[in-house]
Amino acid sequence: MALRFTKMHGSGNDFAVIDSRDAALDLSAATIRAMADRHTGIGFDQLLSVEPARDGASAFYYGIWNADGSPSGQCGNGVRCVAAWLHRAGALALGQTVQIQSPSGPVAVRVLDAQRVTVDMGEPVFEPARIPFDAGQFASRYALDVAGQQLEIGAVSMGNPHAVVVVDDLAAAALEQLGPAITAHPRFAAGVNTGFVRKLGQGHVQLQVHERGSGWTLACGTGACAAMAVLRQRSEVAAQVQVDLPGGSLQIDWNGPGERLWMTGPAAFVFAGEWLDS
Numbered sequence: 001m002a003l004r005f006t007k008m009h010g011s012g013n014d015f016a017v018i019d020s021r022d023a024a025l026d027l028s029a030a031t032i033r034a035m036a037d038r039h040t041g042i043g044f045d046q047l048l049s050v051e052p053a054r055d056g057a058s059a060f061y062y063g064i065w066n067a068d069g070s071p072s073g074q075c076g077n078g079v080r081c082v083a084a085w086l087h088r089a090g091a092l093a094l095g096q097t098v099q100i101q102s103p104s105g106p107v108a109v110r111v112l113d114a115q116r117v118t119v120d121m122g123e124p125v126f127e128p129a130r131i132p133f134d135a136g137q138f139a140s141r142y143a144l145d146v147a148g149q150q151l152e153i154g155a156v157s158m159g160n161p162h163a164v165v166v167v168d169d170l171a172a173a174a175l176e177q178l179g180p181a182i183t184a185h186p187r188f189a190a191g192v193n194t195g196f197v198r199k200l201g202q203g204h205v206q207l208q209v210h211e212r213g214s215g216w217t218l219a220c221g222t223g224a225c226a227a228m229a230v231l232r233q234r235s236e237v238a239a240q241v242q243v244d245l246p247g248g249s250l251q252i253d254w255n256g257p258g259e260r261l262w263m264t265g266p267a268a269f270v271f272a273g274e275w276l277d278s
Ligand SMILES: N[C@@H](CCC[C@H](N)C(=O)O)C(=O)O
Pocket: 013, 045, 046, 064, 066, 071, 072, 073, 074, 075, 076, 077, 078, 160, 161, 193, 211, 212, 213, 214, 217, 219, 220, 221, 222, 223
């Protein structure tokens, strides 16, 4: 079987995008892991499919799978790439706002120019049971016992689960271990994407994310949204924040609880190819 794909990235978070507009994509987790391998496969953090919408209201549906073959409900950098891919395919005009459907529900996308996309990511969800996070009721800060120490975290869903930890030093050696330990913490029944955020000012933060199913990434779009949601909910940042990740910067706009959150950032094409399943 030959499967055509387009390699893309958003701030270094990389993807293989598969045109599945004729039928839903159905690949085994083992095949996705083989495709994701950076030595013997295509190499990517996530696989994305572009499929017919399933809700009767959206223009398209996109599927998301991590490098370990596990599915996810949302991917911020991925949705920008899907929108840019649709624009290149002639299915989405510049400046046009279109609703597309993710596994966790619809989002609205607008391609600003050939390389920049803005997305209405919806309202952040803080209710622990909906993250899911074993915490009883909502709090701005939770104590989490991890690797022999007690950490203060924020928790939120952006269609996928996120833990956010405020740190002074993103280069601290301890983060290397803490990332995977929080991601696999038993209080997050479905696992969690873990963001370490350093505040540089009211409108500027630095972020590093250890992703569920893909490990450390150069960027995580929903991670940037989650960092904004947690910090703004605590009134610690302004309504517009620049989030610097190792692979690039994203702009996140959120007025606060009850409002929708917007993410703006790049989407880049790298190459196209065929996966030859042997
Ligand atoms: N890279 C993504 C998030 C991808 C999914 C995540 N690893 C999960 O399992 O929820 C982004 O840009 O948001």
